[in-house]
Amino acid sequence: MINAVIFDIGNVLIEWQPERFYDSAIGEERRKAMFAAVDLHGMNDKVDMGAPFKETIYDAAEAYPDWRDEIRMWHDHWIEMASPTIDHSVKILRALRAKDMPVYALSNFGIDSFAYAETVYPYLGEFDRRYISGHMEVIKPDPKIYQMVEDDCGHAPGTLLFADDRKDNIDMALSRGWKAHLFDGPQGWADCLIAHGLLTKEEAAA
Structure with a gap:
């Protein structure tokens, strides 16, 4: 689950x-x-x-x-x-939220650069929780940042599904018991979410 x-x-x-x-x-x-x-x-x-x-x-x-x-x-x-937007990924984010699935961000991002990005990309404000490395003073793949997410969100590691484009970040998540997907394009991420039963093919479509 x-x-x-x-x-x-x-x-x-x-x-x-x-x-x-x-x-x-x-x-x-x-x-x-x-x-x-x-x-x-x-x-x-x-x-x-x-x-x-x-x-x-x-x-x-x-x-x-x-x-x-x-x-x-x-x-x-x-x-x-830091552009352009990967539109299909934003659609996936919103499809998950429409189904009341909690959606978090976990990103290596500076404090000021993230604040700037928010003014250009309003969907960055649509997460239920945001774990931004600049505020946490630790970056992926340091295990500490994953521990901080676990402690804050209160969910067991095995109930978290994480998408990241870097293998080292994914490997650390997997080592902690998270479920994870190495992102190499939005369609693969959509297929992963469909396989987990979180979205239908229609909901995950571009």
């Missing part, structure tokens, strides 16, 4: 492809050179753990003056990296 369905956000509800953005902004060759020189995903992890959004990125930009303008784009053009 599933008591709650948990969505990751990046690459489940909203596409998150910084490399794609930079390829279009500065070209693939220069993007590859920058990502080789600067640990941009490590910088973003700090934001996701609760560090200030703009300050953290601008500090990194000053530490790498050859890439200052490009690194600042991570903040200044952030919403262009």
Whole structure:
């Protein structure tokens, strides 16, 4: 029995492809050179753990003056990296809620960047509970964040069904007894929910 369905956000509800953005902004060759020189995903992890959004990125930009303008784009053009919406996933979220299934978010996301995203993507306010790493000061796949979700929601691990696009995050959920789906597109997630008897084929359709 599933008591709650948990969505990751990046690459489940909203596409998150910084490399794609930079390829279009500065070209693939220069993007590859920058990502080789600067640990941009490590910088973003700090934001996701609760560090200030703009300050953290601008500090990194000053530490790498050859890439200052490009690194600042991570903040200044952030919403262009976090787009577009995966519409079928939003429809699935709403179909679950229409059937009174509790739906939660569990996402590595900064405090300020999430607040910004809410102004652009109103469906981020439609979850019954939201577990946002910046506020929790811990990121997936650290087991602590899963424990915090379990303690707060009050449901047994085996009654939670979680979708995430990263295998390490899914593996940790499975190791705790959660049911989980490695997201590689909304149709597969729809099929998973149908298989669990949570939605009909019609309710899960794009």
